[in-house]
Amino acid sequence: TGHHWGYGKEDGPSSWYKNYPVAEGNRQSPIDIVPNEASRDRNLGPLMINYDHCTSINISNNGHSVVVEFNDSDDRSVIKGGPLDNPYRLKQFHFHWGGKGHEGSEHTVSGKGFASELHLVHWNAVKYKTYGEASTAPDGLAVLGIFLETGDDHRWLHMITDVLYTVKYKGSITDFKGFNPKCLLPSSLHFWTYLGSLTTPPLHESVIWIVLKEPIEVSEKQLGMLRMLLFTEEEDNQKMRMENNFRPPQPLKGRRVRSSN
Numbered sequence: 001t002g003h004h005w006g007y008g009k010e011d012g013p014s015s016w017y018k019n020y021p022v023a024e025g026n027r028q029s030p031i032d033i034v035p036n037e038a039s040r041d042r043n044l045g046p047l048m049i050n051y052d053h054c055t056s057i058n059i060s061n062n063g064h065s066v067v068v069e070f071n072d073s074d075d076r077s078v079i080k081g082g083p084l085d086n087p088y089r090l091k092q093f094h095f096h097w098g099g100k101g102h103e104g105s106e107h108t109v110s111g112k113g114f115a116s117e118l119h120l121v122h123w124n125a126v127k128y129k130t131y132g133e134a135s136t137a138p139d140g141l142a143v144l145g146i147f148l149e150t151g152d153d154h155r156w157l158h159m160i161t162d163v164l165y166t167v168k169y170k171g172s173i174t175d176f177k178g179f180n181p182k183c184l185l186p187s188s189l190h191f192w193t194y195l196g197s198l199t200t201p202p203l204h205e206s207v208i209w210i211v212l213k214e215p216i217e218v219s220e221k222q223l224g225m226l227r228m229l230l231f232t233e234e235e236d237n238q239k240m241r242m243e244n245n246f247r248p249p250q251p252l253k254g255r256r257v258r259s260s261n
C-alpha cells in the first residue's frame, strides 16, 4: 500500500523525490535556521498554547517514529497567536533522533544539530473539516518544533520513555491517556517561524513551522530508550534499530524566517 519509504541507504531522504516529487519543491522542511538572518517581526504576537484539557489517546510505533495521538474532535488542546490566524488543534506528537553520540534533530541552528527534535502537529479546524484535508492545504498545519539536548534527566519525559518497550515493534499501539505535553515545553516560548512542509512523505507543503529557540534537556539514558525502538515488525527476523529518523535541512529557496520578539 502506498510507497515504501524510510531512512536507509536505498529508501532514505535522498530517494524520496522518486515517489514524492514535491521533495524538490519551493517550501520544503526542515531548514537550517540562521538567527541573525531572521527578521524580527513586531506583528508576531505571543504564542498561546492551551493543552490543559489534554486528551491523549494512545502511543504507537508507525515504523518511522513513536507517535502519541490526541482526541481532536474539539478545541480542547489548541495553539494560537504567533504567526497563526486561527487556533490549530493538536493531533499528535512524535520525535526524530540520531544514533549514539550523533545529532538527530531535523532543523539546525547555524549548522548546529541537536540530539533530537519533538514535533507537536496541529491542524486548522476552523478552515478545514479533517486533518487529511488540512494536511494538503498551504495553511492547513502548524507544527511546533522543540529541540532536545542531552543533559539532566527530563522528569516528565519518563512518562513516555518508560512505556516505549510496549511499542518496540512497527505496528504496535498502546493506550496512553491523560498525558499533557505542556510538561515537555521549555520555559521560553520565543520562536522562529517560516512556511514549510511535512519532513516525511507525503512531504505536503502545508506547514506553518514554529520552532522554539530554547531546547529542553533530556538524559543520554532517555535518548537511549528511543533507540531501543525498531523500524521493523515483530515477525520480521531482521531487527532494524529505530535511529537517525531525521531528514537533513532543505534549500531555503528565498523564504524568510521570522523571529518572535
Ligand SMILES: NS(=O)(=O)c1ccc(NC(=S)OCCc2ccsc2)cc1
Pocket (backbone or CB within 6 Å): 062, 064, 065, 067, 094, 119, 121, 143, 197, 198, 199, 200, 201, 202
Ligand atoms: N515530521 S512532521 O512533523 O513534519 C510530520 C507531521 C505529520 C505527518 N503526517 C503523516 S500522515 O505522517 C505519517 C508518517 C509519520 C507520522 C509521524 S512521523 C511520520 C508527517 C510528518
Ligand SMILES: [Zn+2]
Pocket (backbone or CB within 6 Å): 094, 095, 096, 119, 199
Ligand atoms: Zn516530525
